[in-house]
Amino acid sequence: MPTDDTTSATLIVAAAADRVFAVLCDPGTHAAIDGTGWVQASVDRSPLDHAGQVFRMSMFHRNHPDGDYQVANQLREFDPPRTIAWTPGTENSDGTLEFGGWIWRYDLAVIGPRRTAVTLTYDWSAVPDRIREYLQFPPFGPDHLANSLRHLAELAVL
Template sequence: MHTVDQENVSATLTVAAPAATVFAVLTDPTTHSAIDGTGWVQEAVDRAPLTEVGQVFRMDMYHPNHPNGDYQVANQVQVLDPPRAIGWLTGQEKDDGHLEFGGWTWRYDLAPLGPSETEVTLTYDWSAVPQSIRDYIHFPPFSPDHLTNSLHHLAQLVAGR
């Protein structure tokens, strides 16, 4: 099931694992490529677990429509409420080390449905994206099915824990 709002899209899936297990997978940047499943997210540059708001983790990316094909994003943790919620802003690190964010966020909300099941909602929000970026990037930059597929990948990873 997914919903598309004016400025965000979300999907929800029940995962057969405790919330703490699901949260542990989400806080591990090395799992994000497998969770994404599109081939856009390549490899975690920063492999340390996500433990605090403000923490930055970089990911190697690939997209056929990107001017360079291969590029890197810098994500900054915005929400970290174990084992209930985790979210981050996506941007880029400039040559001088300054971070610049595009205005879109990824967020996972976890609701325990008992000791071994968790309802996971993944939300992609672009409400803070300035018009200058909207002029050349269509939002959302993927079909709504992407979020559902991503949650299924997460469920598979969690099942292997």
């Protein structure tokens, strides 16, 4: 349920938490999990394995000035198999990263050997006013998080 600066959804996935977490740690699955068509492909193929790690994704959005662009996500939390969270940003030509202030977070709770409650939260509370002036938050419809969780569940039970 949305609050002023966060929205979340929860789904019970018929897979062990370790399996669900492994899917989330594979950047190659993120386009299928997202489901909007914005996330195109992983640029970095290495599995996600520590806080501070940066992984890049090729993106597309019709309202982006370039259409095709790239994000540099940095892992903010990494606690297998319970929590993984990252903040998307951009990488400048000098290699420095800039972040917009929004965070994607997955929290997993074991409810059985092959049942995991997964909560996906999108938090834009740290987005500065200068960005809020030209971007609407959240930038997706109300069903997006639930749809993403269903995609995650499909990948986790394969």
